[in-house]
Amino acid sequence: MPDGRRQAGGWSRYTMSFAEWLYRYLIGGDLAGPKSSAYYPGPVKLQHLPMSVDERPEPRYGPDPGI
Numbered sequence: 001m002p003d004g005r006r007q008a009g010g011w012s013r014y015t016m017s018f019a020e021w022l023y024r025y026l027i028g029g030d031l032a033g034p035k036s037s038a039y040y041p042g043p044v045k046l047q048h049l050p051m052s053v054d055e056r057p058e059p060r061y062g063p064d065p066g067i
Helices: 018-027
Strands: none
Touching: none
């Protein structure tokens, strides 16, 4: 809508950089607008893709939520 309001059940725009999105994801903050947070306990598991058939990369873990 031109005046910035949205109807119930409509879409709204929530612009942010990838770095801000990742930070909010890690701490359990709002990701797609007000009251859209999703909290997952425990650190995020990061694992590189193997560069060869025989390689088995070690997983790394991000910070605990609520840095």
